[in-house]
Amino acid sequence: MNESLTCDVVVVGAGVVGAACALYAARAGLDAVVVDRGPVAGGTTGAGEGNLLVSDKEPGPELELALLSARLWAELAREGLGKAVEYEAKGGVVVAGSEAARAGLEELAAGQRAAGVEAVSVPADRLTDLEPYLAPGLAGGVHYPQDAQVMPALAAAHLLRASGARLLTGREVTGVLRGPGGAVRGVHTDKGDIHAPAVVNAAGTWGGEVAARAGVALPVLPRRGFVLVTEPLPPRVRHKVYAADYVADVASDSAALQTSPVVEGTPAGPVLIGASRERVGFDRSLSLPALRALAAGATRLFPFLAGVRAMRTYAGFRPYLPDHLPAIGPDPRAPGLHHACGHEGAGIGLATGTGHLIAQVLTGQAPGLDLGPFRPDRFTEEAE
Amino acid sequence: MNPLQLAGARPGPAFTVTFDGRPVEALPGQTVAAVLWAAGITSWRATRGEGRPRGVFCGIGVCFDCLVTVNGRPNQRACLVPARPGDEIGTQGGTGHEEVRRAD
């Protein structure tokens, strides 16, 4: 089937970020087409845990984006999408295993509070009020009521449906059409061209590839993570619970395996256990050392999990850029091309803010956040 | 003809287990599922979502439909686990873990 289409904006990628871009673009009055070589949520979205977190971000541009995104997710949930995407305003609890870790966590929380995050210090003897099954002997923690969760694949699918955008799955973008002055005019796909004055690269881990097809460089690379999924359980883990060293791992530049326990329940019953980080390219093969480390971390936080069975495990690839910030906004190297990718492990959470900002840029409004830190061409300059 | 006659079985002495509190006779070597079938019982689990009755389906440990609580341990596959004298077998509901928590 070959057909030629015309629209206002082509969004490349039917993951949650592409879906959010389509939704906010459509709400701004734009006619959007979403194209993906695979199905909806076929990439990193489908492998995500669905975290909408402010707690794991240090003060700075990413935290501002997270706060904006959290507000927008809550708004979408109130509008009626909440049930469909399994939105849960469950809150996060970060725990410290030692006095030193607790001091570090308190320092982080103080900075986050100054940036507008709700962060409630929890003394050691009050932790079990929040999480009755936590291990004894922890030094304390911080409760983040703004942390929430969605089911990522459902989120992508329902945001897409709500956008009303035309969805073309199983269709690969093979090139970006450029006009005489270099301006973007749409995309080539393996099933015909789509003409539009604007293209949004929301291809996640494959965002670098899509950028290359537009003739620009964007150094998006995969960082592998495994998730362990347990048998269904009654609600026993109420919040997203993780150890304070997770924040350090997220920000780390190491290529070696890092694991810090991240544990959360789901409405369906299974408990999800993350989060490992390894830079091993797109290698999906099972790593028992990574899974053992995840299990050890999770059972340390929640001893009852030792007797619970892991039913399955899967790998996903977080799309990261060298400075761990996403690329959001117009690309001056290719007028009309916009990027919305490289969110690392936070793409579900940051999707709404990203989509909102992209829609503002597409409609010529001043973006609600300074896009300077997210400039897609920031790595080119360094190289030159 | 019945299966025991067909196979010329001379089982060891029968013993008793309980199913939801009532005594059921068991033959040595039989799985929990076989004991319950022999007693005419075909369901021992209520599903987590709709509370529908389930029992043996695949019979070889693959489908997990026959999950049952034995001696307080939930999610045992009845088609794999041999019955032992005095076993307390209970209809399992939900995730199976609720009962355990009550026993805590």
Next chain:
Amino acid sequence: MRTDLAVIGAGPAGLAAALAASARGVGVTLVDAAAEPGGQFYRQPAAGLGAGRPEALHHRWRTWERLRDGLAASAVRVLTEHHVWCVERTPQGFTVHALLGPEQEEPAEVPARAVLLATGGYEQVLPFPGWTLPGVVTAGGAQAMLKGGLVVPGRRAVVAGTGPLLLPVATGLAAAGVEVAALVESTDPGRLARHGPALAGKLPEGAGYAARLLRHRVPVLARHTVVRAHGDDRLTGVTVAALDAGRVRPGTERQLPCDTLAVGHGMLPHTDLADGLGCRLDGLAAAVDAEQRTDVPGVWAAGEATGIGGAALALAEGHIAGCSAAARLRGTTPDPAPAAVKARTRLRRSAAALDSAYAPPAHWPEQVTDDTVVCRCEEVTAGAVRDALDLGAGDERTVKLLTRAGMGWCQGRMCSAAVAGLAGCPPTPSRRPFARPVPLGVLARQHYSQEGPS
């Protein structure tokens, strides 16, 4: 204890492989989940039942006696009640990770220089309204319970679906005293006749079953299908109907009272361990070369895991695989019995013929009403699957993500084919890095023993 060759699965393929390799001087450890070797085909009555005439439940009993006695006389180390959840590649070869049965809480590890996967298969059942009612069991399940526990599920049974397994199940249940109200086979017998030459070897076996069906007065309804199972909390009957070009012929529905429905639509290979090792799959089965080697060095596969073909083919493949593994481990040349090589060729041809002859009704998804549960574990209905397709899912994986179909205890083993069928896609192998659920405590302890406490 380290072994040269770990053979996983003690059915016909694994037994033949273990015996062949052991006879050629390599150390063999045979690992199996059951309490006794035999696999599904030669599943034995539990010892405590004192069966004096177990052969009454079996076909080709003499072959079993030869395998059983050969094993007893061999140097093969047999590890029963070992449920293998993963085979790990290590610098020295492989580690077979198992959980000790039946509780499956304590781990056991078997380090090996090479592994031979004889993991067998399991039955495929496509959904229809009422198929989750107690009293509806897989055909193979009814047979397994009869062979192993000497029990039957009820008094009056319908055996239905498609495939060569239905015949022994119907005759087996009848011999054990169950009234078999009908054998309902969706395939047209004419389709089998068209494959006459390839199936020539199967004809005497077929004739034997036909005679037994007659003796037990089991009516055979060919080109028929079960369209619905009835009952409230347990099965009370089924509606059967005639088929015409893969569709139910209107007006032919009729009810058959029964308390048991034994149903199956063919077999699927167990490839979780092969896939986890990175072995290439060919369709749904592990791909092997003429020596039964997978494309991962040191890994062989034989029997149903490499394609459904029955016990006789599994024996031939197992023998060839065992000879090859022994030779490759010892640096000699494989010397499989020429008869086994010939048998494999012939039996693969008849397996292919059976596979193309026996097929579920082409339009089976039409009978699956929206309120029919498709994923038995997570209770996902056909309507929910269809909604997901509407939401933009075009394949099995996306349906799973959007509906949870296949995310439950069985990890999609029971519903994968059905979901693919409803989605209009060919079935694809699912990735299951854990071949069985593993307690987190087992994984955590392995972490501490290998990394030291942190």
